[in-house]
Amino acid sequence: MRKKPNPYEGMNRKERREAALDQVFGKNRKEYMGNIWGWKFTYFGLAFLLAVFAFAAYGVWTGKIDLKKQQFEATPSRHIEQNSLHHQKDTAN
Numbered sequence: 094m095r096k097k098p099n100p101y102e103g104m105n106r107k108e109r110r111e112a113a114l115d116q117v118f119g120k121n122r123k124e125y126m127g128n129i130w131g132w133k134f135t136y137f138g139l140a141f142l143l144a145v146f147a148f149a150a151y152g153v154w155t156g157k158i159d160l161k162k163q164q165f166e167a168t169p170s171r172h173i174e175q176n177s178l179h180h181q182k183d184t185a186n
Contacts, residue, residue, distance in 0.1 A: 100112070101113075
């Protein structure tokens with residue numbers, strides 16, 4: 094069985110990389126591919142994020158959102174309702 098010749102033999106690392114990219118992308122490699130969602134969508138997303146930030150800042154500024162009173166506590170498992178079929182003990186024995 095004959096071994097295929099290595100097309101990258103004798104090239105340094107940078108030349109191998111350039112040759113591989115040219116092989117995959119061809120002549121379009123240097124062109125700008127573009128934003129797949131479009132720039133208008135990007136600007137709408139930015140506007141949405143700024144609006145959410147503005148509403149949150151307004152809520153904190155007017156006192157509707159009190160950051161000092163926020164409590165982030167996990168619910169202990171003993172308080173979870175135990176009336177589920179998965180939690181009932183086997184009483185058949």
